[in-house]
Amino acid sequence: MTTLFYSAGSPYARICRMALREGGLADRVEERETTLRDAAASVLPHNPVGRVPALLLDDGVTLTETTLVLHWLDRMGSTPRMLPQDAHGMAAYGRVLGLLDGIAVWNRELRRPVHERSPGVIALEEARAARVADALEQDVATGAYAQLDAAFLALAAVLGYADRRHTVWRWQEGRPSLAAWFATAAARPAFAETLPPPSGI
Template sequence: MTDSSSAGKPRLFYSEGSPYARICRMALRERGLGQTVDEAVTTLRDPAAAVLPYNPVGRVPALALPDGTTLTETTLILGWLDGHGGRPGMMPASASGQATYGRVLGLLDGVAVWNRELRRPVSERSPSVIALELARANRVADVLESQAAQGAFSTVDAGFLALAAVLGYAERRHTVWKWREGRPCLDQWFAQASRRAAFCETLPPPSGI
């Protein structure tokens, strides 16, 4: 693989609209690693994408290390970031925390599928896929509402960042999902989370869905 940076610094490739990459970008800021890891925006689904020499899969996030290694996938990159810097790590240590993080990632995966389906021409959309992902999103969000009511997501960790990313994605790029309806605790939690500097500095551009 190509060397990640002429300055010898790790380089995190991201696209501005990716909630997966946003989790890592928020983690960089929460862990105070902004000066030690470069960020590089890339296009996606593009044969000239800047990330392709480092990650032939062409997806983000991708963390290119100075030794030529490239880490892909959000959780692996969070694990690497946890091994650097002096602030508390993002990956939960407890099984319950890991389970919550996985649940939020599952929500994000479903919303991403739903969003991609809506970006197809109307004649090519699958109503059954859309109905499935809507039901999944609401089912998971109801559980997260119950967890938030019991004080979950009070610690800034991977679950916190993933939830901020998926709800932030719904706010600006998947507005068809009315996640606030009947979920006052998530609504209040998101209002507080969205005031954090790491959240404000990584806002994705809005889209028309």
């Protein structure tokens, strides 16, 4: 059986876990939680990079990185298809992945001891997140991210991550359209079933 390795705190893996549920593939893919940054992690024999998501196929091939996993889920018959097929959809998906990458860097920096943190990196990523969130506020106000696809799930994952694991970022302030969009997305069962554990940052 195809197996998806994930970590409950990973927003990248969460996108794929929500896609399984939304695409009708939950009964065809086993979800297996793994530790990260651990020499004994169960994912390492299949993905020596040690990152999630990692999709182990029936023939032993392992696909890594969110977009590649979503591509394979589409090939498995996900309904609806998850990866956008047009330029606007791909741009929307890419914008959110860029936001997620920046927040991951920001969050990682804040987890360092205070004397090891880079104020420049923190300021850069905080400004980037605010800039992208302002653009997303305009996007959702004009009807973007309404279709259930990878862009929708990625936006739900990144805002959900900020709410529970990167609370220093007050993304809702001054962005009523984005906050309303998130409230609707958060009501979906796939979102509730994949909530990450809270963190103190």
